[in-house]
Amino acid sequence: MNERKAVIRVRDVMKTDFGTIDGIATVSEALKKMKSLSTSVLVVNKRHADDEFGLITSADIARHVLAKDRAPERVNVYEIMSKPVISVHPDMDIRYCSRLFAMHNLVRVPVLDGRNVVGMVSPNALVLDGLYKLC
Numbered sequence: 001m002n003e004r005k006a007v008i009r010v011r012d013v014m015k016t017d018f019g020t021i022d023g024i025a026t027v028s029e030a031l032k033k034m035k036s037l038s039t040s041v042l043v044v045n046k047r048h049a050d051d052e053f054g055l056i057t058s059a060d061i062a063r064h065v066l067a068k069d070r071a072p073e074r075v076n077v078y079e080i081m082s083k084p085v086i087s088v089h090p091d092m093d094i095r096y097c098s099r100l101f102a103m104h105n106l107v108r109v110p111v112l113d114g115r116n117v118v119g120m121v122s123p124n125a126l127v128l129d130g131l132y133k134l135c
Helices: 027-037 058-066 094-104 123-134
Strands: 019-021 041-044 054-057 109-113 116-121
Touching (some): 019 027, 027 041, 041 116, 054 058, 094 123
Parallel strands (some): 019 041
């Protein structure tokens, strides 16, 4: 009578191809990398074991560089990135991940397995890849 619904995990919908960059890199370098990878988000690497990952998005660049008429080659990624970032575990149910996106108005979230980024997830992936599997 009480059938359990199939659980779709974040690992089932995450993208494992994502770009990374160092915080010391310039925004100009970040833009070149984003363009070459056809992405609008890069994971900012940790500087040491006790550090946390960051994210830089094209929206960050628009808001903090373009809108303020700053030179992309003179602004470092660490100056405008988001850090620390909300992350999820690969075994999380996509329904809870979706709630997290809604509560915090997120665009992308790194998927951490232990202390390593293993993927990225977006609301599109949750709906188009995850919900589609339930239909």
